[in-house]
Amino acid sequence: MAEDTKPTLTAQLDEMALKIMLVEPGDLSVVGELVVLIEGLLAMPEIASQPALAKMAAALGEVIGKIVMAELEDSAENYERLGQGIGLMQEVCRKQGADEAAENNFHTLLGLIGYLPGAGHHKLETASEPPANRPEPPPADHPAPPAPAAGTGETLPPRPRILESPPVETMDFLQDLELLTGFVGETLEHLESIEVNVLELEDNPGDLEIVNKIFRPFHTIKGVAGFLNLKSIQKLAHSTENLLDDVRNGSRPMDAQVVEVVLKVGDFLKTMVDNLSLVLKEGPERYLNYDISGHLAWVEAVRVGQGQAPPAAVPAPSPTPEPAAAPAPVAAAEAESPSPPAGKGPAAPSQKAAVGDSIKVDVEKLDGLVNAVGELVIMQAMIRANPRIGAISDPKLIKDFAQLGRITTELQKTAMSMRMVPIRQTFQKMIRLVRDLSKKTGKEVNLVMEGEETEIDRNMVDSIYDPLVHMIRNSVDHGVQPPAEREGQGKPRTGTVNLRAYQKGGNMVIEIEDDGQGLNTDKIRRKAIERGLIQESDKVSAYDLHNLIFLPGFSTADKITDVSGRGVGMDVVKKAVEKLRGKVEVLSEPGKGSLFVIRLPLTLAIIDGIIVRVGAERYIIPTTAIQESLKPLKENYNTVQGRGETLLVRGTVLPIIRLYQLFRVEPTYSDPCQAIMVVVEYEGRQRAIMVDELLGKQEVVIKNLGGLSDIPGVAGGTILGDGRVGLILDLAGIVQSHSGHLSTDNGGDF
Amino acid sequence: MGAAAQAVDISSGQGMGGKYLTFALGAEEYGIIITKVREIIGIMEITAVPHTPDFIKGVINLRGRVIPIVELRVKFGMELKPYDDRTCIIVVDVVGPSGMVQVGMLVDSVSEVVNMAAQDIESPPDFGAAAHADNIVGLGKIKGKLKILLDVDKVIGHSLAATLTEIA
Numbered sequence: 001m002a003e004d005t006k007p008t009l010t011a012q013l014d015e016m017a018l019k020i021m022l023v024e025p026g027d028l029s030v031v032g033e034l035v036v037l038i039e040g041l042l043a044m045p046e047i048a049s050q051p052a053l054a055k056m057a058a059a060l061g062e063v064i065g066k067i068v069m070a071e072l073e074d075s076a077e078n079y080e081r082l083g084q085g086i087g088l089m090q091e092v093c094r095k096q097g098a099d100e101a102a103e104n105n106f107h108t109l110l111g112l113i114g115y116l117p118g119a120g121h122h123k124l125e126t127a128s129e130p131p132a133n134r135p136e137p138p139p140a141d142h143p144a145p146p147a148p149a150a151g152t153g154e155t156l157p158p159r160p161r162i163l164e165s166p167p168v169e170t171m172d173f174l175q176d177l178e179l180l181t182g183f184v185g186e187t188l189e190h191l192e193s194i195e196v197n198v199l200e201l202e203d204n205p206g207d208l209e210i211v212n213k214i215f216r217p218f219h220t221i222k223g224v225a226g227f228l229n230l231k232s233i234q235k236l237a238h239s240t241e242n243l244l245d246d247v248r249n250g251s252r253p254m255d256a257q258v259v260e261v262v263l264k265v266g267d268f269l270k271t272m273v274d275n276l277s278l279v280l281k282e283g284p285e286r287y288l289n290y291d292i293s294g295h296l297a298w299v300e301a302v303r304v305g306q307g308q309a310p311p312a313a314v315p316a317p318s319p320t321p322e323p324a325a326a327p328a329p330v331a332a333a334e335a336e337s338p339s340p341p342a343g344k345g346p347a348a349p350s351q352k353a354a355v356g357d358s359i360k361v362d363v364e365k366l367d368g369l370v371n372a373v374g375e376l377v378i379m380q381a382m383i384r385a386n387p388r389i390g391a392i393s394d395p396k397l398i399k400d401f402a403q404l405g406r407i408t409t410e411l412q413k414t415a416m417s418m419r420m421v422p423i424r425q426t427f428q429k430m431i432r433l434v435r436d437l438s439k440k441t442g443k444e445v446n447l448v449m450e451g452e453e454t455e456i457d458r459n460m461v462d463s464i465y466d467p468l469v470h471m472i473r474n475s476v477d478h479g480v481q482p483p484a485e486r487e488g489q490g491k492p493r494t495g496t497v498n499l500r501a502y503q504k505g506g507n508m509v510i511e512i513e514d515d516g517q518g519l520n521t522d523k524i525r526r527k528a529i530e531r532g533l534i535q536e537s538d539k540v541s542a543y544d545l546h547n548l549i550f551l552p553g554f555s556t557a558d559k560i561t562d563v564s565g566r567g568v569g570m571d572v573v574k575k576a577v578e579k580l581r582g583k584v585e586v587l588s589e590p591g592k593g594s595l596f597v598i599r600l601p602l603t604l605a606i607i608d609g610i611i612v613r614v615g616a617e618r619y620i621i622p623t624t625a626i627q628e629s630l631k632p633l634k635e636n637y638n639t640v641q642g643r644g645e646t647l648l649v650r651g652t653v654l655p656i657i658r659l660y661q662l663f664r665v666e667p668t669y670s671d672p673c674q675a676i677m678v679v680v681e682y683e684g685r686q687r688a689i690m691v692d693e694l695l696g697k698q699e700v701v702i703k704n705l706g707g708l709s710d711i712p713g714v715a716g717g718t719i720l721g722d723g724r725v726g727l728i729l730d731l732a733g734i735v736q737s738h739s740g741h742l743s744t745d746n747g748g749d750f
Numbered sequence: 751m752g753a754a755a756q757a758v759d760i761s762s763g764q765g766m767g768g769k770y771l772t773f774a775l776g777a778e779e780y781g782i783i784i785t786k787v788r789e790i791i792g793i794m795e796i797t798a799v800p801h802t803p804d805f806i807k808g809v810i811n812l813r814g815r816v817i818p819i820v821e822l823r824v825k826f827g828m829e830l831k832p833y834d835d836r837t838c839i840i841v842v843d844v845v846g847p848s849g850m851v852q853v854g855m856l857v858d859s860v861s862e863v864v865n866m867a868a869q870d871i872e873s874p875p876d877f878g879a880a881a882h883a884d885n886i887v888g889l890g891k892i893k894g895k896l897k898i899l900l901d902v903d904k905v906i907g908h909s910l911a912a913t914l915t916e917i918a
Binding site for chain 2: 371372374375378617662663664665703704705706707708711712713714717719723724725726727
């Protein structure tokens with residue numbers, strides 16, 4: 001797993017590809033992260049060997065900088081182009097050098113956005129702290145904003161705006177950092193629950209209990225923000241609270257406008273709170289004083305019933321910096337309500353989860369408990385294995401031991417389960433995503449979720465979010481057809497995306513199913529032939545063809561499959577899932593829809609492994625990588641040029657890795673025909689690993705090796721049954737270091 | 751020398767008086783500041799870790815946590831000596847490449863905890879290239895005996911960092 005921790009150019013580009021996909025116009029926080037990634041890329045030593053890539057990255061950074069400075073348009077189209085640009089960069093990176101066609105395409109893309117190389121260089125440094133430098137003319141001097149992009153009826157939220165003038169708020173909220181930390185954490189939770197409840201309210205507009213559930217967190221946020229002297233947050237929360245109060249006591253009806261404004265205020269508050277959390281991490285100089293007047297005015301306008309359009313409309317369509325929109329609620333822009341008619345949005349699950357009493361526990365304490373319990377289980381096993389204890393034939397002792405065993409097992413189960421959290425929260429974030437996406441694409445999509453209670457390792461929750469977003473996006477963007485087309489095909493107007501989670505055979509399974517058009521098998525086949533992956537004459541099953549979309553570079557550069565998104569390949573999803581030691585596959589039927597299945601281990605903390613012995617040392621090989629183990633026959637063993645050793649297994653010639661040579665330990669057998677060969681597969685490469693003996697199969701808890709990390713061939717350690725440490729093999733490292741040492745290490749001592 | 755001694759104090763913050771745990775390596779007596787010491791345990795079975803420098807003896811299981819063990823004799827270029835019932839592992843907190851870590855130091859035997867007054871500590875003399883003087887905080891004199899006071903962050907923490915660069 002060494003390669004996971006060491007960011008490579010490819011990994012960095014993958015990360016960028018994922019990020020660009022998450023960018024929404026008006027959402028500068030993700031753009032900021034993207035800038036950081038580009039800077040990181042340019043700072044990598046490996047980039048020196050790829051000048052073309054460096055140039056592209058620098059240009060990309062400049063374009064993003066200009067978008068942030070509002071010199072170029074902050075629009076979905078431009079991000080789409082940037083996404084394709086990153087796709088081209090991935091291509092160049094893969095090809096390890098100059099690819100003129102890709103480079104030219106890249107510059108054409110940037111040209112489309114409005115970027116001219118060499119025209120006004122904004123350094124990346126400026127771009128890294130864009131909001132603070134963004135020129136913000138006083139809003140009062142400017143006329144009403146232009147009408148939103150015609151036709152779509154879609155309105156974009158006001159951008160989080162930052163005032164350059166001396167901060168209105170003094171920084172005295174920094175006096176009690178502990179309180180502020182608590183506030184940041186709690187507020188983010190509140191905002192999440194607000195979002196979920198608002199979406200639920202959209203479906204049940206009459207349910208005052210839900211209004212109450214939204215009202216309360218706003219009230220809490222207002223109160224604590226006031227206490228901490230966070231005036232902007234307090235004001236905004238207060239005015240939203242007033243609006244909700246009106247809804248609650250019936251003086252204003254609940255409608256789409258309210259939903260829209262509360263959601264956008266929630267987003268804005270989140271931006272502000274995220275900034276606070278940045279301040280906590282990096283110091284008060286990161287503090288940004290956001291301009292809330294636009295949102296305040298909007299809320300007030302909605303409250304009196306005339307806020308038909310948000311105060312700020314789409315950013316200026318020209319590349320020249322257009323003054324930001326005036327904050328006044330201009331109702332003229334669009335006569336109709338910007339929101340779709342009720343029922344168009346995805347159905348939120350109406351079921352209300354039964355929430356038991358719970359307390360918050362420090363993660364460190366929890367890990368300490370899990371460690372201690374693990375130790376207890378091992379100690380118990382060691383005592384029972386003690387021959388003197390074993391010699392006691394007292395029935396009471398035997399009974400007590402059995403009882404002790406039951407208790408420790410129970411304790412271990414409970415401790416492990418405490419690390420697990422329901423996947424509900426991650427799923428709920430998808431409701432909003434589908435709602436926004438369907439609005440944007442003009443499709444009608446119904447998101448149906450099942451199994452939100454399925455539990456997943458707390459540490460995996462964050463890592464699974466990005467791939468999920470990507471796949472849901474794919475399903476809505478490219479899977480589900482527009483309503484008219486659906487009707488033409490005899491399908492219901494409203495498409496359905498099913499998001500399911502369940503446990504099966506020690507795995508957590510997540511399924512994303514749409515009833516859209518499915519993958520275009522012919523196109524994929526053609527592309528595969530073009531790329532030399534298959535021959536014209538090859539008979540490849542539809543399943544195998546469909547799963548080619550997970551290959552790197554397969555769906556990136558051009559829109560050949562129906563699932564290609566913003567120039568981001570499904571390979572990114574696959575990599576993210578594999579990082580979690582999971583697998584992903586797709587089943588698709590043309591015209592009927594696609595089903596993506598992600599299989600993940602229940603926890604990252606435990607791995608299923610085979611314990612092998614080499615001399616006095618024991619190592620654990622992950623079971624998922626093992627294909628078989630065998631005692632080789634003499635006639636199947638061969639050397640190549642007297643050095644490289646190979647083994648013939650079922651007609652395949654496999655290179656042999658002598659583990660004792662790689663790890664420099666004294667083996668029991670140096671004759672391959674006496675030893676055991678474990679056949680493993682890593683990224684399609686098979687190797688025969690030579691060990692002395694197989695000791696057994698066991699689930700082991702993965703631990704890091706204290707201050708030692710990045711050791712080639714070692715993924716971590718675990719405590720074995722006798723209390724000693726065993727090392728878990730990292731097959732990536734072993735396969736790599738072996739190919740590196742092949743010529744020197746295997747000096748045919750057999 | 752006075753200025754040099756002061757510089758050490760400021761940088762390591764542990765050059766002056768206080769309680770020191772002393773231990774033996776061959777004929778030499780060493781000391782480390784007590785606040786760095788987590789615990790002292792007897793020798794136990796150590797799992798070797800491949801592709802690490804010689805002075806990294808391996809890893810042990812310290813109550814469910816895996817920690818690396820540094821063999822100080824190898825680290826200081828001294829001859830190896832078979833382990834006996836006095837051989838000890840001193841578990842210390844050090845600043846590693848990625849934050850605080852616990853590391854075990856394998857020593858011949860642990861002696862005692864002594865109170866060292868500031869005036870009893872001298873800044874390390876210049877050994878030239880013969881000894882790694884930058885590992886040393888100072889030389890302490892107790893009842894006429896010399897204790898070499900080590901900066902564990904430098905001896906252990908830096909060697910962990912060095913391990914990583916060596917591999918890379």
